[in-house]
Amino acid sequence: MGLKKSLEYISESRLAMIGLALVLFWVVLAVIAPLLPLYDPNTSLEAFKKPLAEAKDGATYWLGTDHKGRDMMSRVIFGAQRVLIWATMATGIAYFFGILMGLVAGYVGGWWDEIISFVSNVLLSFPVIVLYIVIIAYLGATGFNIVLAVTFASAPGIMRIVRGLVLDLKTREYVFAAQSRGESAFFIMLVEILPNARGPLIVDACLRLGYTIITIAMLGYIGLGLPPPDPDWGKMIAETQPLGSFAGHMAIVPAVAISSLVLGFNLLADGLREISLRD
């Protein structure tokens, strides 16, 4: 599907359009962040400025500054960049492994299925939060480790979805047709089956991106997030929460940022599901 067709498709649902707008708002800001006339997110300027306050150099702190005097707007936008990069990467890698395991478990079946399903069930039986804390506390809080933790936590769930879809799709006659002309299992899984599973997987990917963003924010909040001094939405809330009584904006701004981005992904997912159910 080309870009224009995809847009036409999404425009069939108002929910999906709102979601897409919210997501695109943050994605565009994150992409053009270096070009925007922003203060450096890690430089101390003036502490505790309210939103719209005037800066020393005559500019405006549109969203105020935090307790260390850093510009909130700059931190939120660069924070969006961080969280989007890592969340996309983490979800992408989780999907790679989830799809791989799901295809093998569903299509090949037998012992492969038993083993993959067993390992997945073991991983799923951990409370995710324990899994995150164990992995990150043990290996250290870096972007790579967050990706690793999210992969461990999400891949089993993705595997289950893919496995279910494959079990259904592999009984379709075009799969029999491919088998009866001697196609390899690899070809059938990737070329014949996977593209037909894309609908539910795209919806799930949107939802999962939202969850991963919450996860990264949560890890930041409990102090296991991306290493400082990079701005991290979760950490921004954690740091400024105690000061909320007289400088509430410092916690509210990142909180709204997280909610709006996650809401965007959720609405997009809901909208896409609505469209796919309609035809």
Add this chain to the structure above:
Amino acid sequence: MTDQTPLLECNNLNVAFHTRAGALPAVIDFNLTLMPGDTVGIVGESGCGKTTIALTIMQYLGRNGHVTNGQVLLHGNDLVGLNDSELRCVRGSKIAMVYQEPMSSLNPSMRIGNQLAEVLMCHADLNAQQARTQALEMLSAVRVADPVRMMNAYPHQISGGQQQRAVIAMALLAKPDLLILDEPTTALDVTVEAGIIDLIHEIASTYGTSVIFISHNLGLVRKVCQRVMVMYAGEVVEEGPVDDVFNHMRHPYTRALFAAIPLPGAHKKNRPLIPIRGQLPSTKDQEIGCKFGSRCDFYEASVCGRDQIPLIRLEDNPDQQVRCVRDTKIDWLSSSVDSSVSDDSGPGCPVLEVANLKKHYPIPNDTFGAFIRGGDLRLLKANEDISLVAREGETIAIVGESGCGKSTFAKVLLGLEAATSGQVLFKGKNLSGVGINERSSLTIRDLQMVFQNSFDTLNPSYSIGSQVARVIRKFGIERDAQKIRSHVFQLLDAVKLPREFADRLPRQLSGGQKQRIGIVRAFAGRPSLVVADEPTSALDVSVQASIINLLMDVQREHRTTLIYISHDLSVVRYIADKVVVMYLGHIVEQGTTEQVFAPPYHPYTEALISAVTDDYERRRIVLEGDLPSAINPPTGCPFQTRCPRKIGVICEQEMPPEKNLAGGHTICCHLDNAALDEMASVVSYRTN
């Protein structure tokens, strides 16, 4: 009929569905007057608006369907525009409907008895005890095998035929004045269908219920109904008493429908099927004039292309109406049948020899008892002792009801399943233990399959062209991209599809067009043997004819051996040179088409032939009971539990021997030769 007020009247009914593409008219100018006790059939192909009419009468069109004009009068009261609570009084108690798929009409989590009783408690205000008593009576009335057991059974515990009986019982419980049956037997096997049809027949006479019977099967309608309405693209094109319409059809569409169906007794060598060219016009483009015009042989733009064509009463028979302005000008007696295709080339040398093939599936026994004993396996015996020979250029039909193992046999042949034992010699090579991945690409190419379900025979994600190209590349016919493209075009030409289709996605094609691509895919590598697994069962009759013709054309051209798996005996009789009848994994009879369709029969074949609904008088043989499970097959003869000609203990104890009759005709039965010889023909061919 003393009561002369009509039960149901539909006047100038027009129904449209509102979609994103605008309003689509689904039913145009529909008129019907139904007297109490009448049975009216509505026939037509899928998409012609039959079901929409049923739903309109029930006022159950859904959110986007609307009656744009006209009335539906029940006892003189208009149903259109009633609110939900008023409709609730009508639905169920005055009008009841039976749908196609019995399993989805029953609630899977409720016992049948409770579901039936619920109807009475809701509509007749009975208490639970009375309701159950009446429900039980009704179940006996629809002649289910064991009504008491049925009351306590869940829907999945009973067979499809029994389920449909339960659904009909449920519909009859509230003593409706009108019963609407929407393809009630389409999901059932022929031998089961015969019983249901008898039942429907009785209902009208016993309860005085009026019946609207919707079907695509002309033979069934003839058997069940007094009047028939033939629909095409939302319009009734012909209407009248069943015998008049069937014997003196006056609309080109009705006539074309009949020409497209293989008649019993007809064979490919003497009466080719005539498909209806083109396809159903989409109701979107509301062309003026005759809707059938684009597919009609008698179309004349100056007469047929103007205004709406009204339904006209025939001058010589005021009881029959037809929506054709040229009917008096058409010479209905002239035969449009082409001269017979002579195909004298007899079958050649054997291509496939199957000997004593067995396929058992192990079913893990997960019961606790089995666990204690050490986890023994149960066996599902899908194929038992299959032996047959197929020669070059020959068409062999494998016939049997669902679950008889015919599709398993196809999978074993193709190497998708490994045989348990036995031999499959294909061109001298033993393939029985050779899976598809161990076969050479030449063998794979040489042994291909056409699949059943035209809806998912093609991968929805890729264009037609790329899917055909994949086959060409895989079979190593061409390597160069340019040449592959031109080869794809050649193949599309061969199946009479336009070349633009190469760039279309499967969902842009109709069922018949998809099946053509399925045929292209199988025949692309010039195979010696093609297995066709019910290739037309999901298609309309007019399309079915063209697919069968196409299959036979390509077969004749390449002298391909065709193994045609089907449950449709008329088609089998038409297309096959040899017929193999299967029951519960066993071959019960095999021989040439003439031998199998004439006495002596195997008792099962006899029942199958008698169950075909068509124009001819048949001895009715309705089989008792259901197909036994292949996990736990009956001892002795597999058919002994249902056999009307069972001769005694020997049938229960011993597997019947294979009796060789004249000319390679074999029957597996304990009946002695004298008894077999005495059998009379099931069909008596009337000539009129």
